[in-house]
Amino acid sequence: MARYIFITGGVVSSLGKGLMAASLAALLQARGYRVRIRKFDPYLNVDPGTMSPYQHGEVYVTDDGAETDLDLGHYERFTGVSARQADNITSGRIYRDIIAKERRGDYLGATVQVIPHVTDAIKDFAQAETEDLDFVLCEIGGTVGDIEGLPFIEALRQLHNELDRDQSCFVHVTLVPYIAAAGELKTKPTQHSVRELTGLGIQPDILLCRCEKPLPESERAKIAQFCNVRKEAVIPALDASSIYSVPLQYHAEGLDSEVLRHFGLTAPSPDLARWDDIVDRYQNPEGEVTIGVVGKYVGLQDAYKSLNEALVHGGMANRVKVNIRWIDAEIFEQDDAGIASQLEPMHGILVPGGFGERGSEGKIAAVRFARERKVPFFGICLGMQMACIEGARNTAGIAAASSTEFGPTTEPVVGIITEWMSAEGLQQRGAESDLGGTMRLGAYDAKLAGNSHVATIYGTTEISERHRHRYEVNGAYRERLEGGGLVFSGMSPDGLLPEIVERPDHPWFVGVQFHPELKSKPFDPHPLFAGFVAAAVEQSRLV
Incomplete structure (x- = not known):
């Protein structure tokens, strides 16, 4: 029988309900329970999928292709x-499905x-596919009192x-603010938030009080x-030095014990050795490296949330601190001389995914710097495409190389993908298709060349990684690009779609069409990020 934990937030947004849900689930999991979060x-x-990262942060993609x-x-x-389509629902999707049923006459x-x-x-969404679970944690976005959230609270x-x-x-989850002028923590906002919630028919059983x-x-x-509520059910949640110390902190304050007491359950003490090791690796590094991320949305770190965490995980794997320098690609288009001054201090350069032409020439310039100066380079999605265009222009002699994403071109090294094979069969898209959900989304297999650098990194020649993109590197240019030293070391199983490129004559130069950051975890760092940070450590010893 699945038990449900409903998580709401009050007073202000951005209190960390998602982190709280993840931490509580990890604690229950450490006690031997099977969990899922929605x-x-x-x-x-x-x-x-169609929202600006500045509006909503990154879009997280699941194995089954949900944005x-x-x-x-x-x-x-x-x-x-692994999250799936059934773990995220929006009002838009609910209303879309209901209106479709009404039009069909289902009602x-x-x-x-x-x-x-x-x-x-x-x-129905909350209870779907829960037969094999002990706990289902359901997080409600927004803040209690928001008009758009009322149907969810009522449900x-x-x-x-x-x-x-x-x-x-x-x-x-609520806020207990500290008023510096008075030197006091104030409980009134929490009282008002709970009163608002009880006015909607819900009496909270546990309060998680964020405070500084x-x-x-x-x-x-x-x-x-x-x-x-019981005093023991008022759980203080002080600001933490790292998100990965939050499970340990919440356990120390008794959150998981109070949840089990509410359900009348007893369970062994949680095995938190995994989290002790994670925190130790994070708090006690044996060195540090600096990674320059040359991107488009660098003004908001949530736009690259998984990327940020994957780099941290790569640092944990190597017991080093990773300092991330966020660099706006557009500055390289305005000041060529600034490229060296910005990138010379970097021990590694990463060009992440993105959409649109803005900043593309700056990203290409960053790729060229990394290639010529032998600085470890990692290109992800659009970053791989920029690496291919840079290679085409500067090592393969294709001066007009570009992407059709940026407009008409006589040398479409990168072009829109119109059809591909998925687990569901042949997928087809057109240039005029809706933006939402019309990309190659979700997990796809790839085969790696047995003598490649990436095969060594992965320790296998068959992988599965998550994609989110509408354009692909044009396989027709493979021979010329490889003639310029850029090797296609990973391909789709049918051999048609380039998945990974690398430069064998470079200390560490890898571009991938997929998003490996989406599968990295603190207790299981993604091998590409672990390898990239390891290369950056070596680079730090040379400078």
Whole structure:
């Protein structure tokens, strides 16, 4: 029987509900329970796929090709449980499906309403595919009181009443701000937030109180009294030095114990050796390296959330601290002389994924610098395409090499992909297809050349990685590119789509069409990131 933990947030956004859900799931998992985490997003977009990273951060892609909220990345990184399409729902998707049913006549002429049709759809989503689970954690996006979130709150209220008494628990994440002028922590915002939630028919069972100063026992008792919860169920959540220390911190404060007490469960103490090792590797590095990330969305780190964490994981694998220098690719288009001054201090250069022409020439310039100066280079998705265009122009003699993504070109080294094979069969797209969900999305297999650098890194010649892109390197240019020293070391199983390129004459130069950062975890760093950081460590010894 699956038990449900419903997680809501109050007072302000960005309190870390997703990190809290991931940490609690990891603690329950460490006690031997089977867990899965789901995210309810109230916005009207069908999915985040067409949203600007500046609006919503990165788009996280699952093995089954869903474009989802970045919190699903936290869920995977903390639990190792692969997320799937069924783990993220939006208001837009719910309303789209309901309207489609209404148009087909599925409701037999009934008036379609928020209650029961929308709330029933939300409840169905929460309970789908849960037969083999012990706990299902459901995070509600936004803040209690947001108008778009009301159907989700109502659906969970109904579901709580429909489940057995010991089958659901409400955890409310709130803020206890510190007022420096008064020298006090203030509990009133939490009281108001809980009052708002109870006014919607939900009494929280546990309060997770985010605060930047220790929460005195007197204030903890006050919150418990005014919010109608046990004092032990008021869990302080102080700011942490690292997100990877949060599970240990929450365990020390008794969060997982209080959850089990609520459900009337007893379980062995959690095995937290994995997390002790992660924190030790993070807090006690034996060196450091600096990686320059030359991208388009560097003004918001959430736009590259998984990439940031994967580099940290690569550092953990090598017991070094990774300092990330975010560099706007456009500055290299405005000042050629600035390329060397910006990139010479770097021990490694990474060009990440992205869309559109803006900053592309700056990324190509960064690739050229890395190639000529023998600095470890890692190109991901668009970064691999920029590496191919740079190689075509500067080592293969194709001066007009470009991508059709940037406009008409006589030398389309990169072009839009119109058809490919997936697990579901032949997929076809056109240049005029909708932007949302029309890319090569999800996990695809690739075969690596047995004598390649990447085969050594992976320790195998068959891999599966997650994709999210609309354009591909044109295989018709393979012979000329390889003549210029850029080897196609990974291909799709049918041999048609380039997946990985590398330069054998370079200390570490790898470009991949997929997004390896999406599969990296602190307890299982992705081999490409571990290898890239290892190469950066070697580079640091040369400079």
